[in-house]
Amino acid sequence: MFVKRYEEEEEEERRRREERRTTLKYFVDVCTRMGTETRLSVLESYLVSLTSSNPSWGPHDFQEKIPPTGTFTDRLQQEYNPTKRAQILRSVDRDGSFARDPVPDGPYSSGSTTDVSGAAVRIEWNPKQGRYLVAARDIKAGEVVFGEEPLVVAPKPGAGSTCLACLRALKESWVGCNGCGSPLCSPHCGGAGHTAEECKRLTGLGLKQDSSNKNLLIKQLNVLLTPLRTLLLMEKSPGKAAVIAALQSNADLRQKLPIGRFVEEKVAGPLRRQLSLQVGSDIVQHLCGVFDTNAFVISLGNNRCGRGLFPLGALMNHSCIPNTQHWYKDGVLIVRALKDIPKGESLTNTYAPTLWGTQARAAHLAGSKLFTCTCERCLDPTELCSHISSVACRGCKDGLLVPPYAPRGPWECHICGTSVSSGAVEAMVRAAGAAVSRVPQGDKASLSATVDHLSRVVGGGHYVTVELKFALVLAIMTQPLSDVTEDDLSRVVDLTKELLRLAACIDPGMSRFRGVLLLELIKSVTELMKRRNINCVASTAAATTTDTTSTTISADDLDDDNNSNEDGDSKDHSTTSLHNNDVQSLLKLMEECEAILQYDGRLDEVLPLKLDLQHLQHLYFTSERTTQNFVIGAEVSE
Ligand SMILES: C[S@@+](CC[C@H](N)C(=O)[O-])C[C@H]1O[C@@H](n2cnc3c(N)ncnc32)[C@H](O)[C@@H]1O
Numbered sequence: 071m072f073v074k075r076y077e078e079e080e081e082e083e084r085r086r087r088e089e090r091r092t093t094l095k096y097f098v099d100v101c102t103r104m105g106t107e108t109r110l111s112v113l114e115s116y117l118v119s120l121t122s123s124n125p126s127w128g129p130h131d132f133q134e135k136i137p138p139t140g141t142f143t144d145r146l147q148q149e150y151n152p153t154k155r156a157q158i159l160r161s162v163d164r165d166g167s168f169a170r171d172p173v174p175d176g177p178y179s180s181g182s183t184t185d186v187s188g189a190a191v192r193i194e195w196n197p198k199q200g201r202y203l204v205a206a207r208d209i210k211a212g213e214v215v216f217g218e219e220p221l222v223v224a225p226k227p228g229a230g231s232t233c234l235a236c237l238r239a240l241k242e243s244w245v246g247c248n249g250c251g252s253p254l255c256s257p258h259c260g261g262a263g264h265t266a267e268e269c270k271r272l273t274g275l276g277l278k279q280d281s282s283n284k285n286l287l288i289k290q291l292n293v294l295l296t297p298l299r300t301l302l303l304m305e306k307s308p309g310k311a312a313v314i315a316a317l318q319s320n321a322d323l324r325q326k327l328p329i330g331r332f333v334e335e336k337v338a339g340p341l342r343r344q345l346s347l348q349v350g351s352d353i354v355q356h357l358c359g360v361f362d363t364n365a366f367v368i369s370l371g372n373n374r375c376g377r378g379l380f381p382l383g384a385l386m387n388h389s390c391i392p393n394t395q396h397w398y399k400d401g402v403l404i405v406r407a408l409k410d411i412p413k414g415e416s417l418t419n420t421y422a423p424t425l426w427g428t429q430a431r432a433a434h435l436a437g438s439k440l441f442t443c444t445c446e447r448c449l450d451p452t453e454l455c456s457h458i459s460s461v462a463c464r465g466c467k468d469g470l471l472v473p474p475y476a477p478r479g480p481w482e483c484h485i486c487g488t489s490v491s492s493g494a495v496e497a498m499v500r501a502a503g504a505a506v507s508r509v510p511q512g513d514k515a516s517l518s519a520t521v522d523h524l525s526r527v528v529g530g531g532h533y534v535t536v537e538l539k540f541a542l543v544l545a546i547m548t549q550p551l552s553d554v555t556e557d558d559l560s561r562v563v564d565l566t567k568e569l570l571r572l573a574a575c576i577d578p579g580m581s582r583f584r585g586v587l588l589l590e591l592i593k594s595v596t597e598l599m600k601r602r603n604i605n606c607v608a609s610t611a612a613a614t615t616t617d618t619t620s621t622t623i624s625a626d627d628l629d630d631d632n633n634s635n636e637d638g639d640s641k642d643h644s645t646t647s648l649h650n651n652d653v654q655s656l657l658k659l660m661e662e663c664e665a666i667l668q669y670d671g672r673l674d675e676v677l678p679l680k681l682d683l684q685h686l687q688h689l690y691f692t693s694e695r696t697t698q699n700f701v702i703g704a705e706v707s708e
Contacts, residue, residue, distance in 0.1 A: 596686065
């Protein structure tokens, strides 16, 4: 009887081994031979699987039936004549073998007639940008366009010790996993990330034995973990394997770059030698490329962060003035519209911080995503009149040196015409960047001094200074509010208003930047109002400026449409007083702030602030019977 059971177990094990071998072989085939059409079908099927399995994340009026748009293949049939169609497909499929790879088995399989009805988005393709998402119907600002769970999550390659199970960043001392010695936040961490299969493979790294070399081993672990987890997932699920195979990896380009060599030497080799994975270099190059090209940095709160692969989210192409932004809720990627998006418009996401200037964004995109952005902002040297890259002119008092249209041309002042070589400007910006890097993180005094210094060197509106201004606002406002001086509160009011005007140009709509700025503005104004006792008419001009100028904080002034006259000049903000209805204006802004930060970790701060404001409103109406004006930052003139 025992012999029989042993034989059965042997047979079962043999069958499992064979199954795995076939799956991986199958994946190799899919990866290397999959044609463009099939890749699109796989992703369209994946989109359908998401909308059907997770309708709660769909648009609010999800029940409304949208006429089926048909698959990409169908649309090509309809929209192009046969010659054009063949041309298009050849242009994206070098060996011409685009035709008939089988669509893989698994949860995402489907025939060529994928029904994408119900989804707010559909997938399109063009030769310049590849695949991208398009609004399948009108989408409203603030609407959740879709939610998506990650296929794979792992620590960032450059991260330090991170709990493999829950992605928490760990301090110097941590417990090692009993099996492989990898970092865990506790032996009983409830996170599901570190599986038995992964543990078995990772014993090959020697983390359990080697304690002298831990830091180096952790670095290696973080580099290997992403492809390891992805390969283990693909072995288990052919459907998911096909989705991952269908994602863009830029592997051909990357192989000619230092990153290609790095992957070969530091990833593919060790995966085979140390973790005993039978995997070819082409697969590893593809997987590393897929992550570097598509992965999102995820931040799960409580110091838990890493990278996640969200195939549908990854299909959003980049724009430096994106129309969507994402948040995370319980590990799910929530993609929301920043503005109204009409049917047919492509959905975009930004791959580079919007607060960076064009040269910095372009360098980041070229280096990591291997393309050049040609959006409206990138093509405009003034960056949509924000002048965030323009540098203060030394030739005249008010002028700005504006970047040239030609790549290495001279920068010219838009007022006095002074011309400065691009090399000289770049050196100036580098020096400014170096000054920023010397500022200790969160150090208010150094931040403030450096903002003043950089405002003189590169200008107050240059992106290096702007980033620091934002950091200064956060540094001031992370202290307990009762410790913040009135001077600092007034500075926050001025800085947030200046940054809100900038946000209206380069990060418009319901962006997190606007939401956080509104929150800090409302918080600082509310605190000032509370301190100055609503029943008194207080002049605080001396505390804020040497003259009696300051800026209004009414909702109208934060509204960009009201912020410039017909010539596009900024309004004069020197006449200042809070109007009688300003508490109500603040409450209105609060509503907007709450709507923007609906999925943000800072939403918790909104409710107490709202209560404070409602309390002030009550006081205000009581006091209004005796006092006409409540003034911040100006002399009272009755
Ligand atoms: C995350 S993927 C986006 C989806 C991709 N288009 C696809 O077909 O899978 C990023 C890649 O898409 C392309 N891409 C994204 N945005 C682009 C843009 N604005 N202009 C040109 N190419 C873009 C680049 O090749 C980039 O490496």
